[in-house]
Amino acid sequence: MTDISATSARARERIRRAATAEFKERGFTATTMDHIRVSAGISRGGLYYQYGSTEEILFDLLEHERSADVVHSGPTGFADFLAEQRTALSDVQQTLRPVVYEYILGLDPVRRRDILQTRFQNGAEAISALLPHAVSDTERDYLARHIVRRIEGLSLAAIAGALDAGDLGTELESLRLLAERPDL
Template identity: 30%
Template sequence: MRVSKEQAAQNRERILDAAALLLRERGIAGVGVDALAEAAGMTHGSLYSQFGSKERLVEEAVGHAISAKAKELPEDFALDDYVSEYLSPAHRDAPASGCPFAALACEVSRQTSGVRERFTVGVRGVIALLRSRMPSASKPRQRDDRAIVTAASMVGALVLARAVSDPKLSDDILRATRDAILK
């Protein structure tokens, strides 16, 4: 039975939404095709007919997660508010709906060039976004460097805060990094 183009597009979107969430929650290596198909409410055949391979699905799901997260930002947001929300216990405790960079960064270096390229485009986008919210520096390079350091600090702090077993240390990592960035 043939599926209409509209239904195929809806299926594709459902698969990408489910995969983006599942990959952030369990990691790329922790999710097989079975879990992806089940989460999307689809069959293996549907996934393969849409994407051809798990690698291609992961590539598109990473890009989808990054662009979906970017769309959640209000057009006019204050950098201080963004940093405070990003480095919060609520964000730390919700990896499935949180930042794809923090959820996937440790695995992306071992993925295909397509996945790495999507990730790189997203990182460049976040750096540009942060740079656009920073006060002008005397030299453009200083503003660029500050945006890079801010992005790296935020993602790194979130990764560490999620990884440690001591709740107080986790909270301290978030607080200290937030305070240092906002200083």
């Protein structure tokens, strides 16, 4: 890595940390590039050299989070996935999920549908890869889509404050059982 790319990588990491904090505190819509710039302690030119908009930063945060999960501690099986969901849903306000929902719901209907369809398909593919191969491909794909819908519903309930620890445990346990015995 050259000095320029090392400097750029450090700047991006500072911006990511600042943007995450600002998005969580203010929400997506109320967060400006200037909020992020001040929080990161970076010049306006330095910020715009790295990112052109808050939307670009949010997408980078999500991509960075996804790639870090895969490389470092991504789920190696369905049980790990459920454990990650339990952690995230138990304190959903400390995740980017509320910010992502705010962003997506603020889009025009066509763009919103396109992004949601892509997110749904990507989620279903990722979950399908975690499911036991004892079921047919068709059953596994159906089950993965079903699990994505349930997790999204749990995410919305958690954001709304309508998901307690007991309900979360029951829901995740039912998904575990379903993944083990899809014929139930």
